Amino acid sequence: GAVVSQHPSWVICKSGTSVKIECRSLDFQATTMFWYRQFPKQSLMLMATSNEGSKATYEQGVEKDKFLINHASLTLSTLTVTSAHPEDSSFYICSVTGLDLSADTQYFGPGTRLTVL
Amino acid sequence: QKEVEQNSGPLSVPEGAIASLNCTYSDRGSQSFFWYRQYSGKSPELIMFIYSNGDKEDGRFTAQLNKASQYVSLLIRDSQPSDSATYLCAVIIGNQFYFGTGTSLTVIP
Numbered sequence: 111g112a113v114v115s116q117h118p119s120w121v122i123c124k125s126g127t128s129v130k131i132e133c134r135s136l137d138f139q140a141t142t143m144f145w146y147r148q149f150p151k152q153s154l155m156l157m158a159t160s161n162e163g164s165k166a167t168y169e170q171g172v173e174k175d176k177f178l179i180n181h182a183s184l185t186l187s188t189l190t191v192t193s194a195h196p197e198d199s200s201f202y203i204c205s206v207t208g209l210d211l212s213a214d215t216q217y218f219g220p221g222t223r224l225t226v227l
Numbered sequence: 228q229k230e231v232e233q234n235s236g237p238l239s240v241p242e243g244a245i246a247s248l249n250c251t252y253s254d255r256g257s258q259s260f261f262w263y264r265q266y267s268g269k270s271p272e273l274i275m276f277i278y279s280n281g282d283k284e285d286g287r288f289t290a291q292l293n294k295a296s297q298y299v300s301l302l303i304r305d306s307q308p309s310d311s312a313t314y315l316c317a318v319i320i321g322n323q324f325y326f327g328t329g330t331s332l333t334v335i336p
Contacts, residue, residue, distance in 0.1 A: 111273060144324070153315075153326065153327075153328040153329055154271070154315070154326050156324075156326075201268075201270075203270045203271075214259055214319055214324070215261065215273060215276055216261075216273075216317070216324060217273060218263075218270040218271050218272065218273075219270060220269070220270050221269070221270040
């Protein structure tokens, strides 16, 4: 499998601030990274898909100006939640696929729990 | 019809029994199928993937794929309390990855 890290693992911030979450693939080149959000006791919700060096593709209903995604390299993608509000409190999880991995298998990072006060 | 459907459960089985989790999908042309396990408060972790019709075994886990009937299942033999989690089925349809909503499994000691 693949090793994927996320930083920070949890963050608490005040309403109106911006929060950056990093997703790193540690042992392979991630050609595609996915960002998910999961509210308590609900299923995964895909927010966006990003390919290295190109703009992210956002799912319907996800504001691209609020959730900024940068996939600058084959090992790093960042999600910035701008002007966060309490309703943005959620569990944010990235996943990756890559040329070296088993077909199109997605491997998940450990997630980042965001709490906006 | 959703692309991937699972019974949300909860499914309860006694320790040592076989847990059977089922998933159906909408696209007959789908080729890649995955099972993930997600513990409460944690991110999903891959259990196994299957591409060909039939059974694929890995330890206590067996994935079964029937493309004609468009279902994929996961059997967990000798269920343990540590298997209590939500199990997510995922299917690649077209070139997109679709997750089911997950089945909650509780293994009762």
